[in-house]
Amino acid sequence: MADFRNEIERRRTFAIISHPDAGKTTLTEKFLLYGGAIQSAGSVKGKQGDKHAVSDWMELEKQRGISVTSSVMQFEYEGYCINILDTPGHQDFSEDTYRTLMAADSVVMVIDAAKGIEPQTRKLFHVVAARHIPIFTFINKLDREAQDPFDLIDELETEFGIGTYPMNWPISCGQTFKGVYDREKKAILTFDNFHGGRERLRAIECDITDTEKLDSLIGDDLRETLVEQVELLDGACFDFDLEKVRCGKLSPVFFGSALNNFGIEPFLESFLKMTTPPLAREAVEGEVSPFDDKFSAFVFKIQANMNKAHRDRIAFMRICSGKFERGKEYMHMRQGKMIKLSQPQQMMAQDRAIIDEAYAGDIIGVFDPGIFSIGDTIAEPPLKVKFKGIPTFAPEHFAVIEQIDSMKRKQFQKGMEQIAEEGAIQIFFIPDAGMERVIVGVVGLLQFDVLKFRMQSEYGVGYSKMDLPHEQIRYIEKCPVEFSKLRLSGDTRRVKDIRGNDLLIFPGTWAINFALENNEGLELSEFKRW
Numbered sequence: 001m002a003d004f005r006n007e008i009e010r011r012r013t014f015a016i017i018s019h020p021d022a023g024k025t026t027l028t029e030k031f032l033l034y035g036g037a038i039q040s041a042g043s044v045k046g047k048q049g050d051k052h053a054v055s056d057w058m059e060l061e062k063q064r065g066i067s068v069t070s071s072v073m074q075f076e077y078e079g080y081c082i083n084i085l086d087t088p089g090h091q092d093f094s095e096d097t098y099r100t101l102m103a104a105d106s107v108v109m110v111i112d113a114a115k116g117i118e119p120q121t122r123k124l125f126h127v128v129a130a131r132h133i134p135i136f137t138f139i140n141k142l143d144r145e146a147q148d149p150f151d152l153i154d155e156l157e158t159e160f161g162i163g164t165y166p167m168n169w170p171i172s173c174g175q176t177f178k179g180v181y182d183r184e185k186k187a188i189l190t191f192d193n194f195h196g197g198r199e200r201l202r203a204i205e206c207d208i209t210d211t212e213k214l215d216s217l218i219g220d221d222l223r224e225t226l227v228e229q230v231e232l233l234d235g236a237c238f239d240f241d242l243e244k245v246r247c248g249k250l251s252p253v254f255f256g257s258a259l260n261n262f263g264i265e266p267f268l269e270s271f272l273k274m275t276t277p278p279l280a281r282e283a284v285e286g287e288v289s290p291f292d293d294k295f296s297a298f299v300f301k302i303q304a305n306m307n308k309a310h311r312d313r314i315a316f317m318r319i320c321s322g323k324f325e326r327g328k329e330y331m332h333m334r335q336g337k338m339i340k341l342s343q344p345q346q347m348m349a350q351d352r353a354i355i356d357e358a359y360a361g362d363i364i365g366v367f368d369p370g371i372f373s374i375g376d377t378i379a380e381p382p383l384k385v386k387f388k389g390i391p392t393f394a395p396e397h398f399a400v401i402e403q404i405d406s407m408k409r410k411q412f413q414k415g416m417e418q419i420a421e422e423g424a425i426q427i428f429f430i431p432d433a434g435m436e437r438v439i440v441g442v443v444g445l446l447q448f449d450v451l452k453f454r455m456q457s458e459y460g461v462g463y464s465k466m467d468l469p470h471e472q473i474r475y476i477e478k479c480p481v482e483f484s485k486l487r488l489s490g491d492t493r494r495v496k497d498i499r500g501n502d503l504l505i506f507p508g509t510w511a512i513n514f515a516l517e518n519n520e521g522l523e524l525s526e527f528k529r530w
């Protein structure tokens with residue numbers, strides 16, 4: 001029993017978010033290097049195509065040289081068992097990116113020191129903030145010219161409405177970057193251009209009042225600036241408060257350079273201490289403790305065609321409580337059936353390995369013969385729970401998709417429904433149009449390519465596609481009149497989702513305002529929980 005508890009307590013499951021190019025892959029890679037899970041940099045993502053890409057699963061990914069789906073990596077570090085959830089960016093940004101955040105207990109936000117907060121970080125941050133989980137900030141690329149560090153933390157506080165607590169403070173940047181001052185240890189970590197492998201950084205204890213020592217380390221100009229800035233920080237900045245960190249109100253901020261291995265290890269160490277083991281999860285019946293000895297999990301992602309030869313699907317689930325054991329039967333709560341989770345696997349750096357057991361906090365992928373949907377709960381009787389649903393995230397791109405070959409009506413319908421059920425796209429029905437002509441909504445444009453590719457290769461059907469200028473969707477929370485009688489601008493479209501909910505698709509914010517101004521009592525919302 002002590003082992004069981006310890007296994008869960010030593011788990012840390014987090015997602016890394018950033019705008020493309022801020023250094024997420026580089027940082028992940030350095031974490032894996034420190035954990036000994038990989039031996040050299042460049043093994044996580046092969047942008048140039050010659051390196052091996054971890055999530056090189058779908059044909060489409062190979063063709064495009066990008067990763068379409070988010071992957072999970074597990075590794076050990078100093079007694080901790082760490083699960084990193086990768087959140088795809090670039091054009092492959094999709095609902096999966098958002099859903100992955102539902103499986104994490106905390107988040108590491110990587111920010112490019114020269115660019116500050118960028119659009120994708122902003123989108124992801126808002127989803128994370130809604131969950132009140134800890135958010136740690138790594139401000140990267142200090143070896144290059146950077147924005148003023150005060151401006152950077154100010155931007156975080158004003159844009160995101162959270163407190164920040166700089167754990168360390170940069171001493172210059174770019175050509176003259178000398179390292180960081182560790183506020184807790186009262187020490188200087190010097191930057192020596194390149195810190196190869198897993199070498200420890202040299203931390204030189206040095207109180208901020210020790211002028212002589214500071215001068216010898218960083219020179220008097222930089223010493224003066226540092227002393228001034230640290231005093232300002234001590235006086236004006238938020239106090240450190242672990243409770244606030246743990247509910248996402250205060251973000252510890254670290255400065256460093258992922259590429260140069262600078263600041264990674266101190267970051268990992270503080271992060272692992274401050275972040276929490278697996279958190280209790282909200283279910284309809286109340287909270288489920290990770291230490292409940294009965295296994296429970298929810299599906300947050302379904303991935304099709306990882307192995308083209310087998311046409312299989314993999315359902316990724318986050319274990320919320322207890323211990324998973326291979327071969328045991330568990331209850332599929334929605335279907336009310338006992339099932340065996342077959343071919344349970346975990347990603348260990350580059351490899352997918354079949355596993356015999358896993359604990360709360362872990363992510364496992366299981367073979368899905370078509371029985372899982374996003375949000376499904378699996379539990380070990382007598383535990384009877386249903387985890388609260390994963391929200392549906394508002395698509396931002398819409399197109400009318402119409403079947404072109406009437407001989408293939410059934411395949412078209414089946415394909416569209418199955419792909420929508422997996423959560424790869426959202427389908428909306430146009431009143432009186434039937435199933436031959438639907439509106440498809442996606443979060444990231446690449447999802448349209450994935451849809452086309454899969455409809456062709458798996459269902460053998462093509463279709464015509466007409467892009468719509470619409471960008472925003474709203475659920476109806478409260479409707480003062482019959483849905484069809486709402487007064488709307490000419491280009492607002494009325495649709496139904498797959499569950500029969502009424503929705504409106506708008507070409508822009510002004511059209512939303514028009515609807516609100518012309519229909520007193522109308523209430524709209526952006527998200528819908530399943």
Ligand code: G4P
Nearest residue numbers: 018019020021022023024025026140141144257258259260
């Ligand atoms: P991402 O996953 O967030 O998209 O970013 P990624 O790690 O791929 O990094 C984007 C680019 O920034 C890469 O350069 C990477 O080497 C560089 N980079 C990451 N961290 C640092 C840092 O601390 N300092 C500096 N100077 N650069 C950094 P690239 O030329 O686009 O790719 P590559 O050829 O180096 O792989």
